[in-house]
Amino acid sequence: MKFRFAFSFLVLLGLSACTAPLSGLAPDFTLPLSKDPSLSVTLSEISREHPVLLVFWATWCGTCREEIPILNEWSRKQASKGLQVYGINVEESRETVQRFLVNHPMEYPVLLDEKGDVSSQYKVHELPTMILLAKGGKILYYGFRRPENLSQWIT
Numbered sequence: 001m002k003f004r005f006a007f008s009f010l011v012l013l014g015l016s017a018c019t020a021p022l023s024g025l026a027p028d029f030t031l032p033l034s035k036d037p038s039l040s041v042t043l044s045e046i047s048r049e050h051p052v053l054l055v056f057w058a059t060w061c062g063t064c065r066e067e068i069p070i071l072n073e074w075s076r077k078q079a080s081k082g083l084q085v086y087g088i089n090v091e092e093s094r095e096t097v098q099r100f101l102v103n104h105p106m107e108y109p110v111l112l113d114e115k116g117d118v119s120s121q122y123k124v125h126e127l128p129t130m131i132l133l134a135k136g137g138k139i140l141y142y143g144f145r146r147p148e149n150l151s152q153w154i155t
Helices: 002-018 060-077 094-103 119-123 150-154
Strands: 030-032 040-042 054-055 084-090 110-113 131-134 139-143
Touching: 030 110, 030 139, 054 060, 084 119, 094 110, 110 119
Parallel strands: 054 084, 084 110
Antiparallel strands: 030 040, 054 131, 131 139
16 A cells, blocks of 8 residues: 555656746746835846846745855856846745745846746746746746756857
């Protein structure tokens, strides 16, 4: 009985890992900035001229925290190639995010997806989820860790 349960669990894990990610053009969205919710960012505007890395995350996600220093570095180093990094916080309040950012500063803009509409639209089921877009908004990479050899994707 335990084996059957374990086998079923592994099959479910395998099926969820095989789910096809999004492809083609990234769905457009507009989300408020965490620093100033009166200002917002629209994906089609920022991806028109630049490659974009979307990072879906939450304050409770340990792996998300571990990625912050690396993403800060990428944001600085890849800016010369035009890469723009945007963190998209999933289903947490602005207050929760602002408190978190005091001790875990992100050197890239953080957007608020408080209702989870955008994360649902992007089929985000695990955090962090990273989606790399080419200039123009075509999805180049969709995954649960950083894309390897980032510079080859955005040259």
